[in-house]
Amino acid sequence: MAAIEEQGAAMGRPNGSPSGGPTGGISSRLSMQTRRLLWVWGFLALPILFYTVIRFYPTLQAFYLSFTNWDLLRPAKLVGFANYIKLFKDPQFWKVFKNTFTYLIVGTPISLVLAFAIAYFLDRVRFMHNFIRALYFLPFLTTAAAMAWVWRWFYQPPPIGIINDVLGMAGIPQQPFIRSPDQALFSVMVTAIWAGLGFQIIIFMAGLRAIPSTFYEAARIDGLGEWAILRKITLPLLKPTTVFLVVFSSIGFLRIFDQVYNMTTNDPGGPLGSTKPLVLMIYQTAFNSYAMGYAAAQTVVLFVILMIVSLLQLFILREKK
Amino acid sequence: MATIELEKLVKRYGKVEAVKGIDLSIADGEFVVFVGPSGCGKSTTLRMIAGLEEISAGTLKIGPDVVNERDPKQRNIAMVFQNYAIYPHMTVRQNIGFGLYTSKLSKQEKDKRIEEAGKILGLDDFLDRRPAALSGGQRQRVAIGRAMVRDPSAFLFDEPLSNLDAQLRAQMRIEIKRLHQRLKTTTVYVTHDQVEAMTMADRIVVMKDGHILQVGTPSELYESPVDVFTARFIGSPSMNLIGGKRSNTGVEAASGGDILIGIRPHDLAANPPAQGDGIRLTGTVTAVEPLGPETLVHLDVDGTPVIATARDKSVPAVGSQLTCSAPSGSLYLFDARTEAFLGRS
Numbered sequence: 136m137a138a139i140e141e142q143g144a145a146m147g148r149p150n151g152s153p154s155g156g157p158t159g160g161i162s163s164r165l166s167m168q169t170r171r172l173l174w175v176w177g178f179l180a181l182p183i184l185f186y187t188v189i190r191f192y193p194t195l196q197a198f199y200l201s202f203t204n205w206d207l208l209r210p211a212k213l214v215g216f217a218n219y220i221k222l223f224k225d226p227q228f229w230k231v232f233k234n235t236f237t238y239l240i241v242g243t244p245i246s247l248v249l250a251f252a253i254a255y256f257l258d259r260v261r262f263m264h265n266f267i268r269a270l271y272f273l274p275f276l277t278t279a280a281a282m283a284w285v286w287r288w289f290y291q292p293p294p295i296g297i298i299n300d301v302l303g304m305a306g307i308p309q310q311p312f313i314r315s316p317d318q319a320l321f322s323v324m325v326t327a328i329w330a331g332l333g334f335q336i337i338i339f340m341a342g343l344r345a346i347p348s349t350f351y352e353a354a355r356i357d358g359l360g361e362w363a364i365l366r367k368i369t370l371p372l373l374k375p376t377t378v379f380l381v382v383f384s385s386i387g388f389l390r391i392f393d394q395v396y397n398m399t400t401n402d403p404g405g406p407l408g409s410t411k412p413l414v415l416m417i418y419q420t421a422f423n424s425y426a427m428g429y430a431a432a433q434t435v436v437l438f439v440i441l442m443i444v445s446l447l448q449l450f451i452l453r454e455k456k
Numbered sequence: 457m458a459t460i461e462l463e464k465l466v467k468r469y470g471k472v473e474a475v476k477g478i479d480l481s482i483a484d485g486e487f488v489v490f491v492g493p494s495g496c497g498k499s500t501t502l503r504m505i506a507g508l509e510e511i512s513a514g515t516l517k518i519g520p521d522v523v524n525e526r527d528p529k530q531r532n533i534a535m536v537f538q539n540y541a542i543y544p545h546m547t548v549r550q551n552i553g554f555g556l557y558t559s560k561l562s563k564q565e566k567d568k569r570i571e572e573a574g575k576i577l578g579l580d581d582f583l584d585r586r587p588a589a590l591s592g593g594q595r596q597r598v599a600i601g602r603a604m605v606r607d608p609s610a611f612l613f614d615e616p617l618s619n620l621d622a623q624l625r626a627q628m629r630i631e632i633k634r635l636h637q638r639l640k641t642t643t644v645y646v647t648h649d650q651v652e653a654m655t656m657a658d659r660i661v662v663m664k665d666g667h668i669l670q671v672g673t674p675s676e677l678y679e680s681p682v683d684v685f686t687a688r689f690i691g692s693p694s695m696n697l698i699g700g701k702r703s704n705t706g707v708e709a710a711s712g713g714d715i716l717i718g719i720r721p722h723d724l725a726a727n728p729p730a731q732g733d734g735i736r737l738t739g740t741v742t743a744v745e746p747l748g749p750e751t752l753v754h755l756d757v758d759g760t761p762v763i764a765t766a767r768d769k770s771v772p773a774v775g776s777q778l779t780c781s782a783p784s785g786s787l788y789l790f791d792a793r794t795e796a797f798l799g800r801s
């Protein structure tokens with residue numbers, strides 16, 4: 136039976152094919168559809184396995200842990216929603232919650248507007264274009280620790296801190312920056328914005344480059360000014376890029392950790408917890424207090440926040456028909 | 457509506473001269489087509505007229521005014537691009553209305569114009585669609601609509617039909633032509649399709665290497681091309697060229713002669729009657745292309761490829777010997793050295 140089928144196939148393809156031939160083979164016995172599926176799943180198997188073991192399993196484990204009182208020493212015991220109740224009654228959590236959203240709500244728009252403005256103008260610069268672009272990208276390649284330390288040094292009081300030096304020259308009184316509970320969060324945020332800027336600029340520039348130049352030419356012929364072109368053509372066409380960066384940058388700010396940790400090493404999240412984001416609180420709960428169950432509950436809350444914010448943004452910025 | 461005058465117009469890109477000083481005056485309401493091989497400077501010239509490219513030297517007048525230094529919007533021209541340049545994030549109505557962005561008309565007036573343009577172009581049913589839901593021909597019509605609503609002093613087209621298939625191209629050709637007859641707006645149209653040039657133009661401008669070779673009506677260019685280049689560029693399939701020399705009866709084919717004889721494939725009939733004046737060629741058939749009413753026969757005449765036309769139904773066999781002839785009066789003579797046109801024979 137199989138032999139007859141093989142002959143049929145061979146006659147259909149007189150030039151023969153590697154999988155055909157008189158000896159046949161497993162592959163020739165399977166239908167095109169099956170063979171394709173085998174290939175697809177063959178390639179997908181490794182990443183799926185990887186994700187299951189490295190990502191999904193720990194995630195589910197965290198969900199489970201959040202309902203226990205595990206503290207590394209005693210075996211975990213289920214405690215129901217106790218961790219969550221404790222968390223929502225904890226004033227420190229609400230403070231951290233507020234800090235995290237301040238990073239998000241102030242940081243994301245500022246960084247995106249800044250990145251867009253730089254990308255928009257850099258796109259027109261021909262002189263040393265690649266060099267300038269590389270300069271902007273450099274912070275993105277630098278380790279957060281090194282960068283944070285340099286910025287700490289910038290923020291020092293005079294004569295060490297360069298920013299205060301400049302302020303002094305301009306006749307403005309010196310500022311405490313990361314030493315003040317009022318200014319510390321924004322000082323850290325500036326560093327974080329600066330660190331992410333290069334990446335956002337590159338993405339925005341790629342988006343700008345993808346807009347065909349005839350769109351601009353047609354608009355110029357129709358008599359639009361620069362501002363109208365920006366509003367009516369560039370921004371709408373750049374929307375997919377913007378959506379991506381809004382979500383990406385929001386997630387970045389919601390998960391902010393290393394900038395804060397490295398700029399406030401003496402009292403992480405200080406002064407007075409004024410810079411502490413959620414991730415730092417999780418870190419401290421887990422690795423200073425060893426309250427693993429409690430930390431897991433905080434992680435789950437962060438997970439939910441990230442998901443809600445991302446989905447909300449995607450929903451608000453979706454393509455309207 | 458306006459005249460357009462180009463005087464010694466030059467475009468330099470760094471050291472490269474893309475347009476090398478061209479003179480042309482386009483009358484009010486005229487339909488002028490620029491043709492020429494790729495890279496000859498057609499688009500550059502058009503873009504200088506539009507104001508998208510700076511003019512390196514020379515003057516450009518639209519109407520009575522020199523407009524060298526004016527922005528595109530002050531020139532009041534409308535342009536249609538090869539890739540349409542219609543905006544994917546706007547509906548057809550918004551795209552067409554975009555042409556009126558700076559106009560001071562009232563909202564109703566604008567809407568009326570958009571509806572009107574939509575009707576003329578057969579887009580009435582699509583006004584609220586996005587470009588993604590349109591065919592190529594419909595998209596190009598939207599682009600034309602955007603140009604139309606403006607009431608510009610001139611229309612500029614840069615290869616507007618080259619992304620369309622042959623059938624649609626033929627249809628759009630007629631539509632653009634009809635539109636011009638209706639609006640009578642001065643039009644400059646760039647193409648490298650000589651059929652478009654022949655069928656649409658009031659006058660054709662043949663360009664090569666940044667120069668204008670010849671300006672004339674389609675029949676002028678067809679009947680008396682200035683040189684071999686124009687002669688071969690206009691007419692399809694291209695004119696046959698064979699070496700020849702003058703004889704006491706007229707001209708005859710000869711290798712190493714001092715003239716080139718041009719014969720349009722259309723005039724070179726296969727299987728001619730035994731006698732008649734003019735020129736006779738004999739060669740080996742290398743290929744045949746039956747077109748229905750006639751058949752193009754590719755011949756090899758002493759190493760020169762020649763295309764002849766067989767009008768009877770019998771298709772000559774490939775490899776056979778075939779004689780063909782062109783009547784006197786249909787021949788074009790060129791100087792073999794300078795390739796300049798010498799006259800008809």
Ligand SMILES: Nc1ncnc2c1ncn2[C@@H]1O[C@H](COP(=O)(O)OP(=O)(O)OP(=O)(O)O)[C@@H](O)[C@H]1O
Binds near residue numbers: 474492494498500648
């Ligand atoms: N920005 C530029 N910089 C340098 N050279 C250019 C530039 N734009 C065009 N050129 C050159 O100018 C010449 C004319 O170009 P143009 O686009 O006008 O050709 P064209 O006749 O429209 O050709 P096609 O039929 O292929 O569109 C070409 O040789 C081209 O290489």
Ligand SMILES: [Mg+2]
Binds near residue numbers: 498499500
């Ligand atoms: Mg061109």
